[in-house]
Amino acid sequence: MSELNLAVVVKLEPDLSEGNISYNADGTLDRQKTKNTLGPHSKIAAQAAFYAKVKYGGKISIGTMSGHAANNALQIAMETCDADLLQLYSDHKFAGADTIGTAEVLKNGIEKMDGKMDIVFSGHRATDGETGQVGPQIAWKLGLTFLGNVISYDVDMEKRTVTAKRLVNLRGVPEIIQEIEAPLPVFIAIDPSYKYYFDTVSLRLTAEKYKREAHERAQHFDDYIQTFTREELGADETLVGLIGSPTIVYNVQRVPKGKATRSAKVLDGSNPEHIRQTVTAIKEAFSAMVIK
């Protein structure tokens, strides 16, 4: 059976690790001073594609829409999954896009990849922005069956179907594991807990072989980059960027609570007044906003 055509859409995101991240005085991210890197969920998506490449054979193309230099992210993506092609979509007309505008660009990009895609992968959500909308919207625009929160998957190369296990989280009931079968082509949004697993010596050896190849390719990854402007992509200018975006960010306000280092107030457990204060604090904790 022929190989699989695999695509991974990835996002350039701020590097939030201590030592790299910079904050503004109001606690917001200082994007100018914070380096960008391959988003962690995008990296997991690349790992998911790698699984298919090792197990079934195939070609992996990476696509990303970015205004900044996305080199760092693309290099890491290359190293992660031994990609065969790196595509960068960059045009000032793409700026300010909300999820629909972004999905439109990425959809056009995927259509420009080599061959018709069997599986398109994305991460679950970005660490900044965090809507998780772009993946399903790209899938819809491409007419692909969307499978979200995938924790494992396999392909039946004969029947050309995917069987995937999904983790569905619903408040009020325990976690659900769902096994679903769909004919190719599909869009897989990978769950953050995904880890690929090769269970035979031969698969492991193949994986190591490709990892080595990935490392070599990553040393001169720019040889693999194709860049596209809006025109080259053939994207309708009324459907991308701010123009093509139904939503805008209207307002930004401070939220009273934030996760930061704590400084404990020490109270005396035998003092009735302190007990009262503690319970008042408990009461206030429950009435605070749910920030998830």
Place this chain on the structure above:
Amino acid sequence: MTEEHYRHVFVIIEHIDGKLLPVSLEMLGEARRLFDDYNNRYSANEKVVAVVLGDNIQNLSKTLIEHGADCVVVADDPALHSLINKIHTKVICQICLDKDTASKIEPSYASEFQRPRYMFFAADGIGRHLSSTVLAELDSGLASDVNKLVISDLEISHPVKTGGKKIMYNKTLEMYRVDFSGFLWTTILCLDNTNENYPLREYSPQACNIIPGAFEPLKPDSARTGNVIDFKPKIDEDDLKIKVLSQKFVESEVDFDNYKAVVGFGRGIQESPEKNIKLIEEFATHLNAQIGTSLPISKNVFSASPATTSTYMIPARVIGTSGQKISPMLYIAFGISGAMQHLSGMEDSQFVISVNPDENAPIKDASDILLRGRLEDVIPLLMDEIKKQLPEMEIK
């Protein structure tokens, strides 16, 4: 916006195994509150429409109406039994655009009706993706993880949307969401393009997915009435090739995620383990809290009854790097000194109180309040005070 074309709020209801998920009633509650005010303010007669897809789900309608729905659109079909994104997306869109259904929702608006004004989905494992694909199909705006909603008339000037001009956008849904840093609330608006330099575009519905627990449901009122509208869905043959092979709940022994409060205990119980654990159990029940432990407890070093041992001195209860990572609104640690691996398990909690006789225990650095004392002395005092200040804890 040619507003006659857009009416009502469609709330996409979620259910499993024949039972409504709590978030469905929460969304209805907020929709009801918003629309009672909306209809009053704008002298309108728009409806809160619950949309339910499934197989054999007729009995849900009554509850939905009791919790605030004016109408329930029911698409009942075996093909809708498992939630397959593609199929459900198409059916929801059919419903949104169906004139016949619109005429049954509110006849006086039916002739001009094109699509809903607003749409609510749940921000959970189903709704996040469903809302994305529905809005991709309807080609309109979606805000995710919303926890505050306001409907207002806004005068807006935007370089691209309005070409810099001041335009009045009436009946705009302000959708508030917290950004990833946790410090900022951004307000998202879904607005028509009125900029003359570009093709004019109307974007409807204005949609959002809503965080479970963000809003309160109404108290069910059996006196409420509403109409139930049956919808016959059109299912694509091809889509039936997508099959759910199996679906089951993961029985993780101890569920921390669905609790707003968690109580943890550690070596502090050692004077009388059985008695102290029973005390902690009582306390946890008051707050409707889940109970977890520090690592040493799972090593089974404190003697207690077989029942207590098998319930609490197990790895599944451990909060920490080798156990579970929790992030409840409230975490109270009794007799836990604060080993680093326990701290990394609970440091994401919103508010942390620790009770410890040593006011310099390491857990102090991860706490908002350290209450100095032994747990057996402090817990009874706390419980009395809780009974006074929080008589009916409505924490779920």
Place this chain on the structure above:
Amino acid sequence: MEQYDVAIIGGGSSGLAALKQLSNLGKQAILLEAGSKIGSKNMSGGILYSKKPKKAKVTNVDDLYENFLSDAPIERKITKYVLHSTSKDKIYSMDLTAAHDYQTNFACSVLMTRLNSWFAKQSSETSQKYGGGIIPGVHVKSITWNEKGRAIIQTDELDEFEVKAVIAADGVNSEVAEMVKARSKFTTSQLYQGVKIIVKLPETIINERFGVNSDEGAAHLFAGDVTLNHIGGGFLYTNYDTLSIGAVYHFDSLLNNPVEPSSLIDSLLKNPMISELIKDKVPIIKEIDKSLPQEEQLKTRFDIAKIVKTWNAVRANYLTSSCTDPDAAKLQLERTEEKMTTKFDIDFGIDYVESEYGAKLIPDGKRCMMEKPFFKNILFVGDAAGRGIFIGPKIEGLNVGIDDGVRAANAVARALDMDDFSENSMGTYYSQLIDESPYTTEMKQIDKDYLKIFLDAAKDIPKDIIGSRYCPILKMMSSGAFRGIAVKFANMFGYDKLLPMIETEDTYVKIPIQLAERLGKTLSSSYSPNIPSISERISKLNYNDDFVSHIKLLDTDNEFIHNMTTLCPAKCYAKENDKIILQYEGCLDCGTCSQKTEWHHPRGEKGIHYRFG
């Protein structure tokens, strides 16, 4: 079932050497390593030797890897080797460089995580060419045999598979040896426990302090009161821009007088000579004002972390011999320091900078080298075969393992050609090769020439300090005239009978203390090192905890297990309410407790992962 020719179990320097040799010979071999990356579970003192024994040849690391000296991540070539006797603030030093250089081409300080990683890279392409390769993240749990005599390997992670030959290179706590019952576990009298830390120190400061060039280094050994009365000693090796500092003590002597292993390191760090050698300039960060709003505290914390990171990078760039523009670098450093002081109120002080803590057991080849280093179609190499050289200050393990690995590979290659993997053919042949190894000879007999060099170095020791200690045979050895006969007698008498007389508290503790007090210089240290606690040391390590324990307690009602509450280097054992409990989550995989527990290495990718090694 998948079939392969050779399985090498264990990706340390031994296993990797076997893989390299098999690849050189065009043979298919797969290497299984439990760590998630090669090198991440390796720990060494560490110095790697390249030797030129008089009587026979060995395969040195630079023979096996031709580009070793030019390309490998070697730390420094050790050119100075000094033994210090300590007593409080007095130190008596003996230059042992001649002993160190005996039959040696070169010796270099190494950090095993990166070195083994490099070894792996040298073999990966060739081994893949022959259908084999390296598979990390796999833990072998059992081996069985089919009717054809092929070994079937069961792992925690993969479907089982069949091989014709196995090379067991899984270290001193070899599970392969135990699971097939090729030998019993090493006893405490056959083992040493080693613990060490990595200390960071800029390259040019190391050069200056130790009086070496950038590619040279020094090895300092310590005996006397720093040992806290145990048999063994401390060491300090210079790496490129770090130091390896640690202690190696006979397991029995630790059981007789249990002391927490990390305190054995601490006792070294407090010695004035060592304190002064390891000190560096450090930023002193004041606690963030808790009355400030949370967001500002957060911003400040991250900003400080960022500038300290920058300072370290700028400083490292300046204090290196390869700095292209020292003046510019110095200026940049001064500017950064000024910013730290004015903007963040950061002061600078003196302290040492500690990094990774680790531990391992070391087999004493003289006492535990496997007489029959094979079992069915499994060949045992290196530490797994108990083959470590341990003679006074002479500790060699890495080079032995590498040479063993090559011998085993040769025996396996021959067996593949002959299609005969039986004990009579492959096993016996391998055993012969091992017998021919000069390292084996060293583990069996005293080398009188080495002895002479060692004694020459010690000639200044006053005779009365040695006094009535030691038996006549040993006394005779110090006399040039009688040494030859004495050595012959000694070798007839047997190493094992002689050793208890040499390896004593007298040798490692009392004599050095007397030496230091009598002849030593007084040294003082200008500061008091800020030494982390054991829990701080453990918390800085990188673990991937499994949800099950890899060690099972059996009967805990014995003195050995009770001693583990002191002797486990990671403090995994504790006494709670009269019960001994084990918290496996901090385990260093050293094997100290393996004697009386059901001990396994963690499953694939689980457990400790070292950064330096």
